[in-house]
Amino acid sequence: MKKYWRAYLISLQETLQRRSSLVMDRLGGIAVMLSLYYFWKTLLLGRTSFLGYSYSQMLTYVLGMNILRSFALTGRGWELVGEISSGKISSYLVRPLSYHGYALALDLSQKTVHLFAAFFEIGALLIFFHPPFYWPKSILSLFLFAGALLTASLLFFFLEFIVSSLAFWTSESGGPLFFFELFIQFAAGAFFPLDVLPRFLQKVLSLSPFPYLVFLPINIYLGRVGEGRAFQDLLISFVWTAVFGATSVYVWRKGLLSYSAEGG
Amino acid sequence: MKKYLLVWWKMSSMSLMAQVSHPLGSIGFLLGKIVRVVFFFAFIIAIFRHVKSLAGYSLEETALFFLTFNIVDISAQILFRGIYNARRAVTEGDFDFYLIQPCSALFRLSLTTFDFLDALTLLPVLWMTLDILDRLSVSLFSLRAFLYLLLTLNAVAIASSFHIFVAGLAVRTQELENTIWIYRDIMFMGRFPSEVYGPMFQLFLTFVIPIAVMTTFPVRAFLGLLSWKWMGYSFSLSTILMGASFWFWKSSVRQYTSSSS
Numbered sequence: 001m002k003k004y005w006r007a008y009l010i011s012l013q014e015t016l017q018r019r020s021s022l023v024m025d026r027l028g029g030i031a032v033m034l035s036l037y038y039f040w041k042t043l044l045l046g047r048t049s050f051l052g053y054s055y056s057q058m059l060t061y062v063l064g065m066n067i068l069r070s071f072a073l074t075g076r077g078w079e080l081v082g083e084i085s086s087g088k089i090s091s092y093l094v095r096p097l098s099y100h101g102y103a104l105a106l107d108l109s110q111k112t113v114h115l116f117a118a119f120f121e122i123g124a125l126l127i128f129f130h131p132p133f134y135w136p137k138s139i140l141s142l143f144l145f146a147g148a149l150l151t152a153s154l155l156f157f158f159l160e161f162i163v164s165s166l167a168f169w170t171s172e173s174g175g176p177l178f179f180f181e182l183f184i185q186f187a188a189g190a191f192f193p194l195d196v197l198p199r200f201l202q203k204v205l206s207l208s209p210f211p212y213l214v215f216l217p218i219n220i221y222l223g224r225v226g227e228g229r230a231f232q233d234l235l236i237s238f239v240w241t242a243v244f245g246a247t248s249v250y251v252w253r254k255g256l257l258s259y260s261a262e263g264g
Numbered sequence: 265m266k267k268y269l270l271v272w273w274k275m276s277s278m279s280l281m282a283q284v285s286h287p288l289g290s291i292g293f294l295l296g297k298i299v300r301v302v303f304f305f306a307f308i309i310a311i312f313r314h315v316k317s318l319a320g321y322s323l324e325e326t327a328l329f330f331l332t333f334n335i336v337d338i339s340a341q342i343l344f345r346g347i348y349n350a351r352r353a354v355t356e357g358d359f360d361f362y363l364i365q366p367c368s369a370l371f372r373l374s375l376t377t378f379d380f381l382d383a384l385t386l387l388p389v390l391w392m393t394l395d396i397l398d399r400l401s402v403s404l405f406s407l408r409a410f411l412y413l414l415l416t417l418n419a420v421a422i423a424s425s426f427h428i429f430v431a432g433l434a435v436r437t438q439e440l441e442n443t444i445w446i447y448r449d450i451m452f453m454g455r456f457p458s459e460v461y462g463p464m465f466q467l468f469l470t471f472v473i474p475i476a477v478m479t480t481f482p483v484r485a486f487l488g489l490l491s492w493k494w495m496g497y498s499f500s501l502s503t504i505l506m507g508a509s510f511w512f513w514k515s516s517v518r519q520y521t522s523s524s525s
Contacts, residue, residue: 183296
């Protein structure tokens with residue numbers, strides 16, 4: 001466990017070292033957040049609610065998206081593709097560590113930095129724009145939200161790991177990963193709440209793991225999901241995470257069997 | 265001119281062959297680009313099932329803002345795909361070869377990597393735009409439609425000037441990574457009419473980072489909501505930005521001392 005903790009700390013230092021890359025990454029998130037914040041603010045002008053969301057709930061959804069995007073929807077998919085394609089993973093295979101554990105440690109370090117940055121950005125927005133912010137009615141909602149946030153992060157890690165592992169079989173895995181990253185943002189509710197979509201699309205998506213990445217955690221925070229139902233959803237989210245966790249290990253093992261690398 | 269067309273044709277053919285020879289990757293990228301357009305479009309339509317207007321604009325008008333943003337954004341990507349690799353071209357030494365070739369280094373760096381996947385994405389966007397323009401009951405052969413076309417081309421010129429600035433920065437600093445992504449990220453705000461952003465941000469998007477000029481002005485002109493004064497501003501801005509970007513590019517190349525071995 002200690003070696004993964006070390007990997008986490010080193011990666012944390014590395015991420016903080018590349019400050020210009022971090023700032024550029026965050027600028028993109030800020031532009032999306034501001035754009036959607038103003039969009040919903042304008043749409044809700046003169047209204048008290050929209051699709052069951054109060055004014056403060058909808059604007060908090062937008063701010064919440066920034067946190068979920070930073071903590072759940074960031075990953076190292078492109079790095080993994082690069083490491084497999086270039087043969088760099090060979091050096092990890094001979095080390096006494098699990099690649100899954102190592103990748104998770106690096107992933108968490110990146111997410112830690114982005115999470116703090118997201119909180120800072122939201123704080124700045126609250127100070128400068130004074131949006132009506134929704135605070136959860138019970139402390140239990142906060143705990144449930146934290147649980148859903150952690151599960152969403154793990155779920156995305158495994159999903160992205162599976163898609164990136166395509167690099168074991170093809171040198172063209174960048175295309176599927178690009179599609180996956182864009183599709184998941186819409187399907188998870190990272191641009192708009194899924195309630196906006198037609199009912200049949202909502203039903204289709206509710207059968208998939210995607211809403212558990214952004215839409216559900218924010219709805220738990222906003223108290224739009226009762227505590228009993230939140231526990232139930234959290235359990236389903238755990239199950240999805242376990243299923244995709246096991247699948248990613250299986251895909252990784254299969255991939256290693258077909259992996260070959262030459263040179264030093 | 266003939267020489268440039270020939271070089272462009274040769275390089276674009278090679279780009280096409282590279283994309284065709286990687287079908288899985290190309291299909292993934294193409295689907296991703298289409299998903300981005302279709303989902304946002306579906307979002308706007310879904311929103312208008314519950315509201316009648318957004319910042320005073322109807323569904324068709326809001327859709328036209330979104331589609332115009334896509335036309336400008338995708339056109340710039342089709343033309344200037346090479347800029348995305350500008351820093352790599354400089355640090356790995358490819359740029360040194362561009363400089364000794366008998367054609368413009370800027371042309372070689374930016375315009376010769378034609379992206380067919382973006383071109384394929386643009387086709388349905390253009391088709392949807394024509395459909396929306398038709399629904400807005402303004403003749404496609406009217407002055408308003410002509411001004412829309414002119415201001416959209418003007419927006420592509422402004423986007424081009426930003427890309428030339430970024431190419432100049434890559435040559436000048438060699439360290440400025442992902443500058444183009446800042447432009448792309450800020451361009452996200454162009455998906456909606458600038459009225460959405462409130463007076464302060466509107467000023468910012470009109471005078472500081474002129475996204476409103478690029479995506480909102482053409483539609484306002486089509487709807488008859490843009491005065492001649494603003495049109496004049498729009499064309500003057502693109503002329504100044506183009507001139508400045510070319511000046512910056514030339515100055516960057518003059519200071520270039522080769523960064524690779």
